[in-house]
Amino acid sequence: MTEYALELDDTAVRRFVAAARLAEQAERDEWADAGITAGAAVADVGCGPGALTALLGQRVAPGGRVVGIDSDPAALAAARRLVGDSGVANVSFGQGDAASTGLAPGAFDVVMLRHVLGHNGGRQWEIVDHLRSLLRAGGCLYLVDTDLTGLRIFPPDPGLRDMWRRYADFQVSRATTSPPGSVSPTCSAAPGWSRPASAAGTTSSARRGSGDRPGKPVTPCPQPGSPGQRTS
Numbered sequence: 001m002t003e004y005a006l007e008l009d010d011t012a013v014r015r016f017v018a019a020a021r022l023a024e025q026a027e028r029d030e031w032a033d034a035g036i037t038a039g040a041a042v043a044d045v046g047c048g049p050g051a052l053t054a055l056l057g058q059r060v061a062p063g064g065r066v067v068g069i070d071s072d073p074a075a076l077a078a079a080r081r082l083v084g085d086s087g088v089a090n091v092s093f094g095q096g097d098a099a100s101t102g103l104a105p106g107a108f109d110v111v112m113l114r115h116v117l118g119h120n121g122g123r124q125w126e127i128v129d130h131l132r133s134l135l136r137a138g139g140c141l142y143l144v145d146t147d148l149t150g151l152r153i154f155p156p157d158p159g160l161r162d163m164w165r166r167y168a169d170f171q172v173s174r175a176t177t178s179p180p181g182s183v184s185p186t187c188s189a190a191p192g193w194s195r196p197a198s199a200a201g202t203t204s205s206a207r208r209g210s211g212d213r214p215g216k217p218v219t220p221c222p223q224p225g226s227p228g229q230r231t232s
Contacts, residue, residue: 008078013049017082020051023114023144024059031059034140039063040109043134045098046070046116050079050091056112057083057091067108068093069101098127105133114144121173 024031036042040060044053047068057066068091070076076093083091096102098116111131117124131141153160 008049008074013078013082016049016051020055023052024055034142035109036060041107042066043101043103043108043111044068045101045111045113045131047079047093048075050082050093052114053079053091054083054086054088057088061090064090066091067103069096069103071095071097099123099130101130101134103134106136108134108139109136110140110142111135112142115146117143118145
């Protein structure tokens with residue numbers, strides 16, 4: 001998954017906490033539609049320092065549980081400290097990769113992945129297929145990423161434009177099958193899955209039907225602006 005470019009010191013963790021609170025407020029309805037409610041089992045893959053994981057733990061109490069997964073030991077250490085300080089008792093953490101979490105198949109009502117796909121050029125299908133396998137029948141795969149193809153700079157800045165071009169070329173070289181930051185080709189629903197119409201902005205989700213099985217191929221989500229995905 002993502003390596004952290006900046007040290008996860010107290011200032012950085014506070015920034016993650018502030019961002020997590022904003023995300024919770026902005027996605028309140030989407031969380032409820034996805035099934036992030038009392039009693040749910042949720043996996044937060046790519047959890048980082050655990051800011052959102054702690055909020056998920058609060059949301060699924062009583063009776064629910066949350067497992068945070070990250071590949072970075074420093075992030076997991078920060079996450080355990082944060083959750084311990086917050087007093088949330090239904091959250092645990094483990095080390096793993098987004099395409100190989102080590103979690104049991106079919107064990108979760110919701111699997112969340114935030115701002116990871118865009119950093120894993122060429123691996124998006126592998127990641128999404130693995131995360132789907134973790135869902136129970138009727139569970140929801142909740143994907144969030146930033147569509148940087150919507151970025152506009154005004155007034156134009158040649159330096160920033162050149163930086164963006166180099167980043168796009170870098171992603172293409174890694175076999176990214178979509179424009180950098182776009183999640184639409186990998187935020188997917190297989191036949192028998194449904195897509196909540198409330199999936200908003202950079203957020204999209206797919207729900208596993210009772211007839212689906214782990215490892216079944218996925219088909220692309222609609223492009224921005226089509227049913228099941230709203231653009232901001």
